[in-house]
Amino acid sequence: MATKSLKVNGKRVSITIDDPEMPLLYALRDNLALKGPRFGCGLAQCGSCTVHVDGKAVRSCVTPLSSIRAGQKVVTLEGLGTPQKPHPLQKAFIEEQAVQCGYCINGMIMESAAFLASNRNPTEAQIKQALANNLCRCGTHARIVRAVKRAANA
Ligand code: FES
Numbered sequence: 001m002a003t004k005s006l007k008v009n010g011k012r013v014s015i016t017i018d019d020p021e022m023p024l025l026y027a028l029r030d031n032l033a034l035k036g037p038r039f040g041c042g043l044a045q046c047g048s049c050t051v052h053v054d055g056k057a058v059r060s061c062v063t064p065l066s067s068i069r070a071g072q073k074v075v076t077l078e079g080l081g082t083p084q085k086p087h088p089l090q091k092a093f094i095e096e097q098a099v100q101c102g103y104c105i106n107g108m109i110m111e112s113a114a115f116l117a118s119n120r121n122p123t124e125a126q127i128k129q130a131l132a133n134n135l136c137r138c139g140t141h142a143r144i145v146r147a148v149k150r151a152a153n154a
């Protein structure tokens with residue numbers, strides 16, 4: 001058993017682990033009860049587990065805990081906004097009713113948030129390109145793209 005210190009959603013937390021190579025996703029969901037990031041493929045292929053590490057979108061299912069340094073800032077969907085003060089993307093996804101089953105939506109929002117931080121006025125083609133590796137089995141892509149555009153314009 002070992003102790004791992006992380007900074008998640010602005011708070012310093014400490015978790016007990018028995019495998020330092022455990023995926024970050026497991027620590028977030030199982031140790032810290034943050035259920036925003038989802039387990040989809042476990043192979044970096046769907047994007048449903050996406051979180052930010054120092055502002056960069058990463059696939060937490062293939063990110064070993066050992067690769068996260070204590071000073072790095074991990075942000076999950078829960079840390080992006082609150083029900084009282086949602087992130088513009090969270091608001092836009094509701095306004096566009098861009099969610100069907102919802103499984104992919106964590107990844108769509110987290111990937112888009114990192115993308116919009118560096119591109120504040122993207123074209124539709126750029127949004128599609130940014131989300132090209134995030135899979136949605138429900139086929140709600142058109143609404144997702146509209147939601148990202150709406151958030152960019154907000
Ligand atoms: S669960 Fe991580 S990319 Fe699919």
Ligand code: FES
Nearest residue numbers: 101104136137138
């Ligand atoms: S809304 Fe169901 S997988 Fe995207």
